[in-house]
Amino acid sequence: MTKLSNNPTELNELKALWQAREQSNSAWLNQLQKHAFDIFSSSGFPTTRMEDWKYTDTRNIATNYPQWLKTQPQTIAHTPALLDIDNSIHLAFIDGHYSPEYSGTKQLPPGIIAGNLGDLADCYPGLLQEKLGKLANNNDSGFVAINTAFACDGAALLLPDNQDLEQPIYLSFFSSTPEITIQPRLLINLGVNSRATVLEHYSSNVAAITNAVTEINCGKGSELTWYKLQDEHIDAWHTAVQYAHLDQDATIKTTQIDIGAGLARNELRLTLAGRGAHAEAKGLLMADAQRHVDSRITVEHTAPETSSRERYRSILADCARGVFNGRILVQAEAQKTAAELTNKNLLLNSGAEINTKPELEIYADDVKCAHGSTTGQLDETSMFYLISRGLNIDEARNILIRAFAGELLTDISIEALRNRVQSALEELEHGHVK
Amino acid sequence: MLIKINNLHVSVNETEIIKGLNLTIGEGEVHAIMGPNGSGKSTLAQTLAGHPNYDVTAGTVEFAGQNLLDLAADERARAGIFLGFQYPVEISGVSNIYMLKAALNARRKAAGKPEIDAVEFMRFVKEKAALMKLDQKFLTRGVNEGFSGGEKKRNEIFQMAVLEPKFAILDETDSGLDIDALKVVANGVNQQRDDKCSVLLITHYQRLLDYIQPDFVHVLANGQIIRSGDKDLALELEANGYDEILAAAKA
Known part of the structure; x- marks a missing residue:
């Protein structure tokens, strides 16, 4: 190095x-x-x-x-x-x-x-x-x-x-x-x-x-x-x-x-x-214009019967660049660990980009770990379904974007924080409707 | 006359699927379209609903005095067209009720009406859900999320009941339904029909037509309607299959 x-x-x-x-x-x-x-x-x-x-x-x-x-x-x-x-x-x-x-x-x-x-x-x-x-x-x-x-x-x-x-x-x-x-x-x-x-x-x-x-x-x-x-x-x-x-x-x-x-x-x-420690880690990354946002999480399990769940999502518009790195590390002594990492990314424009890397590193033999990552655009089938019910393209798009942010948003217990994130989401929807 | 399809040609990915189809449907009429796999039934449904992947290369479609082909899919929906999907999509994170309210308000806005009152909306929706024997818990669940095949189809007709279209295209709504669910679905459709909704039923099986009596039955093969008749035509098809009719049409 x-x-x-x-x-x-x-x-x-x-x-x-x-x-x-x-x-x-x-x-x-x-x-x-x-x-x-x-x-x-x-x-x-x-x-x-x-x-x-x-x-x-x-x-x-x-x-x-x-x-x-x-x-x-x-x-x-x-x-x-x-x-x-x-x-x-x-x-x-x-x-x-x-x-x-x-x-x-x-x-x-x-x-x-x-x-x-x-x-x-x-x-x-x-x-x-x-x-x-x-x-x-x-x-x-x-x-x-x-x-x-x-x-x-x-x-x-x-x-x-x-x-x-x-x-x-x-x-x-x-x-x-x-x-x-x-x-x-x-x-x-x-x-x-x-x-x-x-x-x-x-x-x-x-x-x-x-x-x-x-x-x-x-x-x-x-x-x-x-x-x-x-x-x-x-x-x-x-x-x-x-x-x-x-x-x-x-x-x-x-x-x-x-x-x-x-x-x-x-x-x-x-x-x-x-022993028995538990983590629920969530992330929501939203970026537009030429922003560059790098978000990463490392969860190290060093004791037995520990569990963690990581759920990270990103929504990228315009020419924004996102980076996600999620790493679960299970040490040899951390038997009976359960860990699950998911990362989902929504790209609203062809100029937007994400580099994502979920990693599992496991040294214990009795563990239950999973990870996964998906990246894509708004689902066309869902779009047409909503449009066929009478919603215009922008409305359908906004509903799907909001649904994507969904549970991460609704689980926020501080109302003022939830409202700020909600309005940022609306700015992202309105500013970049194609 | 509500809808008039004249010499319709439709291509998907530059392959012609509908090859000169003619069909006229009057107000409150139920027309059934039957035909072998690959004959173009679903293509017709998607085309009328305005799916962007289906290219109309020739022909006209007149709907309630308008040129339907000039309208985008959402405009068609707001003008009164409803498509009951063969494979309803699951949309996680968007509740059924949220989508329906947005859809209903989009229609009202297009008609220059104010948004629907929240209390009135709930009352109306619950009434329609009861008609479709759809548990209220389905209202707040994500659209079709985790629904069984039958629940999805009931949900389609439930949406139709809420949106009260002028013309409903039901694409194999009967597939995957047991007999009890079939009756519920048929009952929902029949009520709409009484309210002067015209229906185009796309189906493989005569069974559905025992419960929704069609005014006309058409046989679609190779992108064209090759024979039309009354409900007895469906019985004939059920008894003899398509081969005979196809052979007769070729001759």
């Missing part, structure tokens, strides 16, 4: 910016950052010569990353495009920084810690030191390493044992200053038998770079419903990696939704590490 893709100027610029960063009061955090920067210095940003990055060229991000990192946030001219979620606990980040003004944490029940990571590192050093940087692997890509190297602003949510949190936790990251780089770092920890719903929402109304890393620990018997909405501006670039680690009998239900950005890359890495 080729090392170092940064040109020396980029690296030097980043090094200067890194050294000039506001250092934390916590020695352990400075140490964590330094270690990560050392790794970044030798790895650089990924290039298309790497197998995992073959279809997604991040050169533009790499080139602009240091320059845009220097950009100071401006006072925002518009109200940020936030979702109006009933009864939520909201941590808002504007241009990468925590915004108490837009946040709402009044309803936070006692015992739950939620706030800006940088602030909490000072208040609860022990808690954070124990968890931060433990799941994220700086060797996975230069994006992870550089995020850790600057880890400061971002959201931390720590639920104690036996806490059933009714209100959804809304974590919003909105960029409104042109040509800014933001590096949100998120830490979510569910104690034993705790339950929570979390939405990560990324949006922007300018060209900006977002490079986010999330670490999620699900304690024994806990249950996390987790959504990520990537709704960035068409001139924005977005990369994000989430790591989730599940203990015994823990359940995670994830839904990744991509509807924006000029270039986006999202990677979810789940580890089912305790």
Whole structure:
């Protein structure tokens, strides 16, 4: 694998910016950052010569990353495009920084810690030191390493044992200053038998770079419903990696939704590490124009009797390019694992394209695993059936597109999120009816 | 006269299937078309419904005073044509009731009427479902999704009952039905007929015609109607098969 893709100027610029960063009061955090920067210095940003990055060229991000990192946030001219979620606990980040003004944490029940990571590192050093940087692997890509190297602003949510949190936790990251780089770092920890719903929402109304890393620990018997909405501006670039680690009998239900950005890359890495852990992972990718969206999931079963179901769908219009990579890895000790991965892709125009690769890698002998992928256009027989009932071509087409997004859409438990996805779907239908 | 087909020629992938077909159907009349496999029965059904893969190379079709061939498939449906499919497609994620409401409103919009009231729609649909002995759970399921062969056919006639067409083309609606389902389907069609709906029944078997009495029976062979008669013609076909009639037509 080729090392170092940064040109020396980029690296030097980043090094200067890194050294000039506001250092934390916590020695352990400075140490964590330094270690990560050392790794970044030798790895650089990924290039298309790497197998995992073959279809997604991040050169533009790499080139602009240091320059845009220097950009100071401006006072925002518009109200940020936030979702109006009933009864939520909201941590808002504007241009990468925590915004108490837009946040709402009044309803936070006692015992739950939620706030800006940088602030909490000072208040609860022990808690954070124990968890931060433990799941994220700086060797996975230069994006992870550089995020850790600057880890400061971002959201931390720590639920104690036996806490059933009714209100959804809304974590919003909105960029409104042109040509800014933001590096949100998120830490979510569910104690034993705790339950929570979390939405990560990324949006922007300018060209900006977002490079986010999330670490999620699900304690024994806990249950996390987790959504990520990537709704960035068409001139924005977005990369994000989430790591989730599940203990015994823990359940995670994830839904990744991509509807924006000029270039986006999202990677979810789940580890089912305790007996009986279960994951339901869904993804909906929608792209039009010349967008490039790369979505991937890896589920690693390392304990017996774990199960996972991955369902990913994409709808691509115009000249959009999609990339999907789904990987199920069953380690030798993970006997009696059940895993099923499906990926379905709908291409609305002949210019749209998807590269899809479902993979199974199994080292245990007593498992039940399946995977499949289909790619196609709208079914002509179904189209004619609807048209023969009196629907015009556009109506028939829209009904079938919506049906394709179907259950992924209806299963979204947060209404405001569902409505946003619904309207994005309508934009896709109306803008590109042929 | 509701529909008049004159010297119709139809090709699929440049192969001529219908070769000069003439047929006139009056309001409220039921015409049965029988014929051996490959004679062009389904091609006729698909062509009248406006399927884009069927090229009309010659001839005219007049429907309720309009040139039918000028209309796109959806316009034909809104003008009152209904096709009961031989193989109804399963559409996952689109509920039966959602499709029907959209279809009904498309018709109303074309007629300059407002959308149907939701309560009135439900009442109307439930009444038609009961007529077709279709369990209400089928209303909210995906269109034909997981339906048995018989349920699919009942669902076709149920849709016909809701959409109240002027002219229904039923393409082998009887195939795959047991006798009880056949009676339900026939009952649904007969009620429509009483409301002055004209019907073109495409079938292989005389059995259906015991329950839906046709005004006329036609034999289609090699893309043309080679013989027409009343319901006794169907009995004759049932007894003797097609060979005799085909031979007579050739001679």
